[in-house]
Amino acid sequence: MAYDLEKYRDKREKVLGRKKRGLSFGTMAVLVSGLIILGLGVAVVPKAVAFFNTRNLDDAIYKLQNRTAMPAQLGPELMRDLHGVKEIEADSHGARIVVTFDRSMTGAEKIAAYLRQKGVDTVLLNQVSRRQRLATLRKEAEF
Numbered sequence: 001m002a003y004d005l006e007k008y009r010d011k012r013e014k015v016l017g018r019k020k021r022g023l024s025f026g027t028m029a030v031l032v033s034g035l036i037i038l039g040l041g042v043a044v045v046p047k048a049v050a051f052f053n054t055r056n057l058d059d060a061i062y063k064l065q066n067r068t069a070m071p072a073q074l075g076p077e078l079m080r081d082l083h084g085v086k087e088i089e090a091d092s093h094g095a096r097i098v099v100t101f102d103r104s105m106t107g108a109e110k111i112a113a114y115l116r117q118k119g120v121d122t123v124l125l126n127q128v129s130r131r132q133r134l135a136t137l138r139k140e141a142e143f
Helices: 009-016 025-054 074-081 108-117 130-142
Strands: 057-064 085-090 096-102 122-129
Touching: 025 130, 057 108, 057 130, 074 085, 074 108, 096 108, 108 122, 122 130
Parallel strands: none
Antiparallel strands: 057 096, 057 122, 085 096
């Protein structure tokens, strides 16, 4: 009859002093490193996604010359006709408009030409990165 290893396993482990308690060091190291990587991912991934979504966006700030409000239908027409225009907003006084566009698809000069074609006299005041303008607006809101 052959010696049965399983039959006397408990006795051998008692004599040798090996007892299984809890998780091994390797398992604990994997769990802790997984939690650290997951935590960093939660903190970093949304910022990276936001950066890639806005990396080509610029804001062109135009001043209306004739002091009249921008025609209401001009905003949707501009977004439809010029590929790359994402958003158009007017300030509270109606004297300025801010056009958010993708600089890889269109430019401020094309937008100005389109506005001239539609009969809206404007002057380009500034062209700035979308993220930079939003950061400036946040700082101004603090004051």
